[in-house]
Amino acid sequence: MPLHSLNHFKSVFIYDIFIQPADQNYLTARFLRVIGMHQDFFWHAQQTLEKLFKAGLVLNGVSVKSKSHELTKLLPIYEETLGSDAFNSFDKPKKLKAELWSDTSVKDFVTKISALGSADARYGLVGYQSSKDDLFKLDQLVFKLRQRTMGLDWVIGEDFRAEENLQHFNGKTYREFIEQNPTEQIRHLSIPYQELKSIGENTQDLFHAWNFEFQRKSSDIDKIAPGAIAPELAFSLSRIDALLQNIEAFDGFDKEFVPEGFKWLLDNVKVSSHWKKMIETYLSESKK
Template identity: 45%
Template sequence: MFDTTINHFKSVFAHQFFVKPADTNYLLARFTRSQGMHEEFYWQSLQAIEKYIKSGLILNGQSAKGFGHDIVKLWKAHKVTFGQAAAHNIEKPDQLHSDRWRTTSLEHLVEKINIMGHPDSRYGLISYHTSPDDLFKLDQLVFELRRRTIGLEWKVGEDWDVEEPLKSFLGLPYKKVIEDLPKYQTRPMEVPRTPLALAGNTMNDVFHAWNAAFLRDNSDYEKPFPSSVSSDVGALSNSYLFLLWESLQATNITPEVIARIEWLLDSVTIDKAVKIAFRDRLTSGTNPVTA
């Protein structure tokens, strides 16, 4: 983890800590809106926007600490940090009928989601009202914020190999890419390809499938389990923070290592005890820790 440039290191951890979870929130926001779960739509939308903005901030010299879930404050920080390169106003898609669109600013959308996606919405304490263009505007905002999960002044080709269409931008800052390639996504999004009809054709089927506690009839339990529900070898994933800790244990503590760890601890909210453990390791000497 320490044999790459510091920008590469930052990019990997910003992706794992913020962009990848935000992609999941965004996917869930789209799904819950399609199912009429409106409180959950606003909560997932807020989570996605929060994480995309935080990723852009920490990759451009700012800290993601101190904002909580307040995406209005985050949006203001995004505009200050990115300046002329910040996400701008969105426009009605050509494919969308004008009856489905309201001409409002991005600030209005962020403020609305900030209110209706407040953590209290999870307990039914927040009123909400939907607009016909909520989802379509969220799509565009996510597209624009996600493009900016990169260091604006980082040079194309310096920290990792690039392919088309970026070959012509080699040596130029990513700010230029954002300006000149409005359809370019900085990072590919991994969208699950799991069939939606595994549990049945309706949400009611999804609820009752393999649910012995709330069984409608035996047919609910006769469907084969997909591996996502039950498998002999369960799914697992180590957090990148854990992997970083393991790598740090076996690494000589050099100024370059210290710079990477200090950037992470200063930029991201991490449990106090974990921060202490990381800093203790940084001050424990240059020799790797052995078992």
């Protein structure tokens, strides 16, 4: 993907570091809640919110390099940074039955997810209590946080490319876009597609399917498995590594801002010592 501005660089790399992993945590959280694995639901919900809070903060000018993992510490910083554009209240979905909804503040819900998604909860040191509307509130909060994982004052068509659905917002800020399109997500959410019929009819079938160690019956092993069980080829590439190792191959890539982009990354996001060293080496060599 050709990158054409410093803010576009920020957007793409924060997508890789925070937003895409948050999407995976969120999809996993929903699956776990549906099958009744509540403790792990809260863990993945906590991971989802932490990453989305940090993405929204760093793309709106706040370094998250030394920010806490605790949602209760991230929330007030997020609200102060985004001001009136921060999501501040839940609304019961129109088609949801009233008995499945409770009046809960965003602060109280985030506090609950923070507590029940903590290490103590994950290791069974504390109990948990689910509410009927946990999933519906998570859905609503994730949607709004994810929608705000862009610089609110970035200019469409300048800081990032205006896709077809954004053409009539060319020259306007992203803040203006979400104000006028509160139900839109401009970042693609990749949802894996997998037929479930081959697995079985319930979660026990899921556990025993193609499980040669915890065998239940021969038909669990004999049925045809989806390709994801044993793929011939499944991999992903680090965009940082690809850029550092093969920067000249990026056609249409404005290399002028790349050193500045990597410096911004080191200043604002905590990366491992390996990647820190790799990036610092690149920055040092780029000055020669």
